[in-house]
Amino acid sequence: GEDVEQSLFLSVREGDSSVINCTYTDSSSTYLYWYKQEPGAGLQLLTYIFSNMDMKQDQRLTVLLNKKDKHLSLRIADTQTGDSAIYFCAESNSGGSYIPTFGRGTSLIVHP
Amino acid sequence: DSGVTQTPKHLITATGQRVTLRCSPRSGDLSVYWYQQSLDQGLQFLIQYYNGEERAKGNILERFSAQQFPDLHSELNLSSLELGDSALYFCASSVVYRGAYNEQFFGPGTRLTVL
Numbered sequence: 001g002e003d004v005e006q007s008l009f010l011s012v013r014e015g016d017s018s019v020i021n022c023t024y025t026d027s028s029s030t031y032l033y034w035y036k037q038e039p040g041a042g043l044q045l046l047t048y049i050f051s052n053m054d055m056k057q058d059q060r061l062t063v064l065l066n067k068k069d070k071h072l073s074l075r076i077a078d079t080q081t082g083d084s085a086i087y088f089c090a091e092s093n094s095g096g097s098y099i100p101t102f103g104r105g106t107s108l109i110v111h112p
Numbered sequence: 113d114s115g116v117t118q119t120p121k122h123l124i125t126a127t128g129q130r131v132t133l134r135c136s137p138r139s140g141d142l143s144v145y146w147y148q149q150s151l152d153q154g155l156q157f158l159i160q161y162y163n164g165e166e167r168a169k170g171n172i173l174e175r176f177s178a179q180q181f182p183d184l185h186s187e188l189n190l191s192s193l194e195l196g197d198s199a200l201y202f203c204a205s206s207v208v209y210r211g212a213y214n215e216q217f218f219g220p221g222t223r224l225t226v227l
Contacts, residue, residue, distance in 0.1 A: 031214070042114060042116070048213070088155065097167070097168050098214045099157055099160060100157075100216065101157070102157075103154070104154035105154065
């Protein structure tokens, strides 16, 4: 199986909350990241969480980390059409020289 | 704008040909990474350079090579191109090559189409 897994698609209505899930296999993961890719652009870091944290909140974004289950989630509150993009989960650890391993990305579609 | 530039934006070529993709990292970043993004493989790490030296290799084919020059720009050379090499190629840069926190800044990518 892949090192970082995500579901491929998520569709939500504008104003609702979106929750994008990610699972990873490496228990030595040190940092976990969420990147956003808008059409025709490169990836941009949205937020990250250190492995000794359970939760991190940044405005409309909430990251939850369940280290026991190796599960990471990104919640976007009050989702807007401008949030439509591909969201990538990534993890880095010392074994991989801290080079992030990315999931395949989740396409978030926000409809009015 | 991430500060990372890539040229060209699009490239169309034929099988068997050779192409060179160019990347300029953010000012001050010493580390450059190359990634390949395709529908079937997702985002695959190819290779990393730090201050002119190769530091890490990922799923890079032998037909592909890269280098980082003294001015820190990097080039990715793809040769004997096959249809399956059609993909988006991203360059990213970061300040450190080894460290617990590694925020990467991505360029806009080069879309390669092999016909």
